[in-house]
Amino acid sequence: MDAGDYRMIVRWVMRLLGDEHVAQSPRLLDACHTLMDHAWSRLHPKAESPNETHAKTREES
Structure with a gap:
């Protein structure tokens, strides 16, 4: 798999996350x-995970 494949998967998952049926299932979410x-x-092997980045942003504010 290359970066394009991962981008396609992320787009698909983002659409799933917007689906109301998925939002009602904590396990699937x-x-x-x-x-x-x-x-x-x-895609970003040297970067921090998005969760860590979000946590740092919240701590700084």
């Missing part, structure tokens, strides 16, 4: 977030 974290790690 968690699986989508996990998949996005893995995709982020593969």
Whole structure:
């Protein structure tokens, strides 16, 4: 898989996250977030995870 494949998967997952049926299923929602974290790690191996970046931003404000 290359970066284009991961971008396509992330777009698909983002559409899933916007689906009201997915939002009602915590288990499926968690699986989508996990998949996005893995995709982020593969696309940006030296970057912090988006969750860590978000936590730091919240701490600074």
